[in-house]
Amino acid sequence: METWAVEAREICKRFPGVQALDHASVAVAPGSCHALMGENGAGKSTLGKILSGIYEPDSGTILLEGRPVRFANPMQASQAGVSIVHQELLFCENMTVGENLCLEDLPNRRGWVDWGEMRRRAKAWLEAIGADVDPDATVGSLPISLQQMVQIAGAIGRGAKVLIFDEPTSSLTQRETETLFDQIRRLTSQGVACIYVSHRMDEIFEICDSVTVLRDGKTVGTRPTEGLTRDELVRMMIGRNIDTASVRAIGTHPDGVLLRVQGLGSPPRFADVSFEVRAGEVVGFAGLVGAGRSEVAQAIFGLDPKATGRVWVGGTEAARRSPASMMRLGLGLVPEDRKRQGLVLGMTARENISLPSLPRLSRAGFVDRERELELARRFFDAMAVKAPHVDAPSAGLSGGNQQKLVMAKWLAADCRVLILDEPTRGVDVGTKSEIHHMIRRLAAEGRAVVVISSELPELLTVSDRILAMRNGRIAGELPADAATEEALLRLMTGVEAAVSA
Amino acid sequence: MRRALSVILGSQQFGLVAVILLLGTILTLFGGSHEDRATGQMVNNFLNPQTLMQVATFASFFAIMAVGMTMVIITTGIDLSVGSTYALSGVLTAMVLSKMYPIVTQPAPGAVWVAMGLCLGIGLAAGLLNGFLITALGVHPFIITLGTMWIFRGVAFVLSNALSILVPTSLTQFAKAPLGFAQGVTPVPVIAMLIVAVAGWLFLTRTVTGRRIFAVGGNLTASQYSGVPIKRILVIVYAVSGLTAGIAAFLAMSYFGSAQSADAQGYELYVIASAVVGGASLAGGKGSAISAMLGALLISLIQQAIRTLKINQEYEWIIIGCAIIIAVVLDRVSARVGSARLTQGRL
Structure with missing residues (x-):
């Protein structure tokens, strides 16, 4: 032996x-x-x-x-x-x-x-x-x-x-x-x-x-x-089969621009970023770490006070951008680091889901707990969060379920535009495919979705169009059905010749 | 029945209430008794209305501030200036009153409302100043409130020349109104304490702002990403802390009949101790207004125990210091045991 x-x-x-x-x-x-x-x-x-x-x-x-x-x-x-x-x-x-x-x-x-x-x-x-x-x-x-x-x-x-x-x-x-x-x-x-x-x-x-x-x-x-x-x-x-191919099959009808970004910049991290996302559309953001994708997302969401440029949500220009004002316009950001940025781990699933929506759920400053519970339950179930119940502590949930909770939070806040930053990082294979399907469903329901991901296969699976960023600028755009990992890598790295992907 | 029992046993306050009852029982059994001079009956040294009310009254002055402090601590902050805010509100109010009502013994029914408005207003203003300094300068609240702790008391000192200022007796009549209770029992400060604690509890657990206070303390970044107005929340908790100092100052000034710049020196430590004994975590995200009040009651009870059991007064600080550490350690142990039991029960 x-x-x-x-x-x-x-x-x-x-x-x-x-x-x-x-x-x-x-x-x-x-x-x-x-x-x-x-x-x-x-x-x-x-x-x-x-x-x-x-x-x-x-x-x-x-x-x-x-x-x-x-x-x-x-x-x-x-x-x-x-x-x-x-x-x-x-x-x-x-x-x-x-x-x-x-x-x-x-x-x-x-x-x-x-x-x-x-x-x-x-x-x-x-x-x-x-x-x-x-x-x-x-x-x-x-x-x-x-x-x-x-x-x-x-x-x-x-x-x-x-x-x-x-x-x-x-x-x-x-x-x-x-x-x-x-x-x-x-x-x-x-x-x-x-x-x-x-x-x-x-x-x-x-x-x-x-x-x-x-x-x-x-x-x-x-x-x-x-x-x-x-x-x-x-x-x-x-312990079962999953399908990764059929995600994009749900029909979409791109119409009406929901998110418009023009000349967004925050030197030295990124500059001159302009793009549009229509209702029913999923736009992917590819790029190497440090290309400025997350920074763009944070600037759109009003977390970068130094950012210049203009942002429209559903035709209304965001005059002064702050998370609260962007939220009111119907834009939500699911951040990349769910433990640090996404959830208050000391709170329950219900409290986390309702956090951005509290003003809407209150009467004279007091939280209407019936309505809060109902809202939390609805999106807890819609996202199929696997937890004993909606009042379970969020700290005890697995990474995938915590991610679903953050998404539930923004859906509960009634967001028409969702930016998802690395939505499946640290998420297991089964939940990953579930999240991919949900992203497509969110778009099919008429939302505009932006997905930032470092995993090219993921972007190719969920997106309609993919924008590639390089050194803080948008280096190019490819429709998903024409895009390949190799073509994207070329845009991301700026290498013209074939890249061994 | 079992369900009701488990709710009581599992509640946040059970441990504190149990300790308070236990200490109370010990004092009743070992405190001895004395002969009442008026009636000739034997009266227990601890278990009599006057003593019990005295314990609660002494607790009430810092229990009220502990409710505000708890909110500050939940956001991972600290407010060292509460004792000074208390002195400043008391002294300034007493000075205004002495101009308006030069003869203190003259009946002045309006004085109570003037004093209440001034004390609460000054406390609130001091708290707002703390909040604005902390959020605008981005300096740790320990430093800001350490600074304002000296400044507020210094202002009170300079303005009053360190003199004790008497206030109209109608204030004292208000604060010591028996309200139909037994002779020598003055429930007003205690009733005020109960109102503040319940209001604080409702505020923290039922309002949007209360929920956001817990969110900010639990995870500042995630709260920011959820559109919580962080700075506004921070200003609010320091304003509330200042306001509770104003309330305490109004009650104490009325109760004792005077105010001076040396009032409530070192009180911030009793207030922080009450909040912490009540389970507020300096790491943030955890705390309860009701428990803070119970924490204050426990500390006041320990002080009473030293008197009732005729322990040398010199040992008071040592005993209180030990009690704070023991209370917090026990709280942590019971929280761990409690959560283990909960999860086992579910499986």
Whole structure:
């Protein structure tokens, strides 16, 4: 029998109200990259966190090179050779790279920090993985991609034999992702076992040798990625078939401009942005990270006081733009970061849905709670939010359901124009297709919808037209049926010759 | 029946009420009794109308401000200037009254309304000033109200020359009106406290502004993205905090019959303590007006306990300090246990 680098057997973990893991197992060979896949809430991140000592399992065993181990905390795991590269990176952002790398065991002479030794060690660790980072740089000043490299350097420097990557590419650009993948390939070739937690299928097929799929906390199966098809993988994840093709089939009749933007600019981030969206139309915004798409959305919604230019909603010009006045005109923005910008997590689903609509639901300043409940229920049901009831705390919902809640909030506010910024980021495959259908339905009901997305297939699926932004300007427009990923990439990057997409 | 019981046990205020009742029982049992000079009957040292009313009256002055403070704390803010706002409203009002009614003993039925209007108006103005400074300058409320804490008291000090100013006795008659209760029982400040607490509770839980206060405290960015007028909400909570200081100043000035610039020194700490003991979270998004009042009552009760149990007065601060920390830690533990029980019950 082969000795696994790390093996988890029959792991169970319960959180208040949910069985996160139910006899889940996974085994990873040394020098291989193994994917943990599943929808949001399937338990893949929990399993990663148990392997790295962040959580303790309720039952089950972890074997490290065949020997059973128990980790009470991440420190013990890292001493045993298991480290995690975090979704939300754990750093003291105000301290230097060197200090962070040596935080667990700061080199010192009788309590006085030995700065020279610290720098030397940090440098050696960074060089060992070929990362070009200054040990004296403040961690907070580094881009996420380099912060990740620092984490990897620290893990390897401390002698990690198993490295867990938890959604590592969620904030990386394409190029940074490539660099990360090169790093992972290098690590596996040196015998390190990598566990790659993600729901991005392209990445799994590109970087992983094998994949274990989890569903509802249970192991569905483990397969080598070679010979596995996407459809098979999706079926394993959601236990049913989904159709992605038929989304655009619902007929639309573009007429009447609902959103008109003219000469919108906010140097240096974007300038000279003009476009129109008609009722019944979905307009996609493509662009690389930093191209200015979200900034345009925020400026339209009145969140950028320095923005110049004119905006009309349904024929009425927005004189002074503020979220409240844009809302009154019937424009809503579903922001990209739902936890930070979209929801008040301490409030219930009902309170979140009604928040923008409160003035409409009140009499003499008092909230009419009957009407509030009725409104919240209607859009809670319309968006098919999966929660015990409309008064459930929003913090406990999965990412996809939180996203639906933010959309419900703006639908409840009676918006004719909706701007959706990354509507399916961090959302599982099943909910994603549900959201795509809903976007089309919202348009079919006569709304104008703008979708900003970094996933080109998504834009091609839901949009009627796609605008590509590059360096803060609209670089071009393509009708969806004529657009291809390659053509869009060319517009986004400004490369005229064929781009290997 | 079981449902009613679980509602009571699960309610936010249950723990506080239980602690207050427990402490009250202890005081009743171990406080001893004395002979009433007039009737010759034995009277419990704690469980008698006068003592109970005294506890509630002392609590009422900072309980009222704790209702305003709770709203400020829910938005993740703090108002250190309430004690000074109280002194400023009291002193300015007393000075105006002394011009209008030079002889304090002369019956002056209109004085009550003048005093009420002035105190509340000055408190509100001071609160508005705090709110405008905080939103316009974008400086942390701790700093702004730390500044105005000195300024307001300084203004009161300069204007009054630090003298104590007597107010018309008709004010005292109003504040100490027995309203048909037992002799020596003066319920007006306590009734005012109950009205303010209930009004604060209705405001926070039932109005649009109240809901937005929780939203701003829970997630400022998401509230902004939902069209909540953040600055207006912040100005409102500091205005309400100032207003409650004005109400407290009016009641206390009337009750004690005078005002001076050194009044309510250090009161802000009692007020913040009441709000926090009442479960308001400095992290924002959490708090209750009723609980803030109960928090104030508990602190007043602890002060009474020191007197009733004849504990050396010098220990008062130590005991109150410990009580604040214990109350907040217990609240957190019970919240955790409570939520665990709730989720288990649902499954």
